[in-house]
Amino acid sequence: MPDFHIQPLNQSLAAAIQHKIDTKTKPLGALGQLEQLARQVALVQQTLTPALQHPHMLVFAADHGIAQEGVSKYPQEVTYQMVLNFLSGGAAINVFSRQQGIALRIVDAGVKGSFTEFPAVVDQKIAEGTCSFLREPAMSSAQCEQALAAGARLAQEVAATGCNVLGFGEMGIGNTSAATMLMHRLTGLPLEACLGRGTGLDDDQLAHKAAVLTAAAATHATVSAPLDVLATFGGFEIAQMTGAMLAAAEAGMLLLIDGFIATAALLVAVKLHPAVLEYCVFGHQSEETGHRLLLGHLNARPLLSLGLRLGEGTGCALAYPLLQAAVNFLNEVASFESAGVSQAEPQPASAV
Ligand SMILES: Cc1cc2ncn([C@H]3O[C@H](COP(=O)(O)O)[C@@H](O)[C@H]3O)c2cc1C
Numbered sequence: 001m002p003d004f005h006i007q008p009l010n011q012s013l014a015a016a017i018q019h020k021i022d023t024k025t026k027p028l029g030a031l032g033q034l035e036q037l038a039r040q041v042a043l044v045q046q047t048l049t050p051a052l053q054h055p056h057m058l059v060f061a062a063d064h065g066i067a068q069e070g071v072s073k074y075p076q077e078v079t080y081q082m083v084l085n086f087l088s089g090g091a092a093i094n095v096f097s098r099q100q101g102i103a104l105r106i107v108d109a110g111v112k113g114s115f116t117e118f119p120a121v122v123d124q125k126i127a128e129g130t131c132s133f134l135r136e137p138a139m140s141s142a143q144c145e146q147a148l149a150a151g152a153r154l155a156q157e158v159a160a161t162g163c164n165v166l167g168f169g170e171m172g173i174g175n176t177s178a179a180t181m182l183m184h185r186l187t188g189l190p191l192e193a194c195l196g197r198g199t200g201l202d203d204d205q206l207a208h209k210a211a212v213l214t215a216a217a218a219t220h221a222t223v224s225a226p227l228d229v230l231a232t233f234g235g236f237e238i239a240q241m242t243g244a245m246l247a248a249a250e251a252g253m254l255l256l257i258d259g260f261i262a263t264a265a266l267l268v269a270v271k272l273h274p275a276v277l278e279y280c281v282f283g284h285q286s287e288e289t290g291h292r293l294l295l296g297h298l299n300a301r302p303l304l305s306l307g308l309r310l311g312e313g314t315g316c317a318l319a320y321p322l323l324q325a326a327v328n329f330l331n332e333v334a335s336f337e338s339a340g341v342s343q344a345e346p347q348p349a350s351a352v
């Protein structure tokens with residue numbers, strides 16, 4: 001396990017930041033969650049004048065052995081095919097990243113198939129997909145460590161380019177099953193509460209997914225330590241995301257968290273280093289059933305709720321303009337004093 005040193009946010013500027021927010025030309029608290037976001041960005045960056053620099057999105061892709069058990073609506077080869085789609089710029093995450101000026105990098109964390117002809121792919125392939133966790137652990141402990149380290153290295157590399165805000169996306173047919181197991185085992189919530197339709201299973205297919213995952217939970221009944229849970233049920237893209245999230249927080253970046261799968265990767269990171277949570281902005285609440293409860297477990301308040309159930313980082317790319325608005329608010333909105341606007345009247349003394 002790479003060694004991560006994640007500092008809880010230094011609160012010494014908190015009062016000054018709050019004062020700056022409270023003296024802006026608006027009723028006290030009137031920008032709601034945007035004010036909390038501004039406070040968080042300022043604390044993460046330790047400044048009264050924060051700035052978002054060189055935003056990046058990392059999309060980690062990998063295949064899952066569990067996909068062979070009929071737990072997804074789509075065949076496994078879609079993972080490889082979607083990576084090609086990312087490379088040609090035609091996927092939803094390409095469109096939204098372009099729109100927001102977010103640099104996008106596609107990572108082969110463990111896709112079945114070769115990308116040697118595509119140098120734009122960041123090659124961090126651990127293996128050609130995981131094993132089916134219905135029968136055996138998805139990966140070995142050594143592979144899990146390797147994946148965490150590879151993700152961490154990439155986040156460090158991106159930080160070194162001057163980026164201070166990093167989004168995390170994923171692609172991997174079957175990965176809502178992996179995320180469900182991580183959530184179930186690490187939160188203790190019942191499996192049914194963590195389970196959802198992923199790419200769009202119908203009722204019968206959902207019942208089959210539930211049966212497969214129930215059997216897998218029984219096969220690995222005693223696994224409980226976060227890294228063991230990750231190796232047993234996770235995916236190479238999930239483990240690389242976990243490592244990248246920890247390294248990004250260590251580097252003092254803001255982390256943009258997407259939907260169910262990205263939040264499951266974060267859950268592992270939080271169980272290892274709880275302070276990582278202070279650096280996270282939650283882009284949205286996914287339509288995937290377990291996501292609401294998972295966000296609740298993390299005490300996280302998402303920015304958007306659009307009924308998205310896609311992944312790829314789309315929910316955090318769509319929320320990025322709100323983060324930018326929070327920063328602009330703190331830097332550009334006039335204060336009562338600078339604009340010559342009168343502040344709230346003191347409450348009159350009661351006549352009775
Ligand atoms: C064309 C296509 C594009 C996607 N982009 C993200 N996902 C999403 O769906 C998958 C998870 O759902 P499940 O566990 O049901 O397989 C992941 O690849 C996730 O990123 C996609 C899925 C498909 C089919």
Ligand SMILES: O=C(O)c1cccnc1
Pocket residue numbers: 176198199258259260261262286287288291308309310311312
């Ligand atoms: O919330 C997500 O990330 C999600 C939901 C369904 C399918 N793929 C991803």
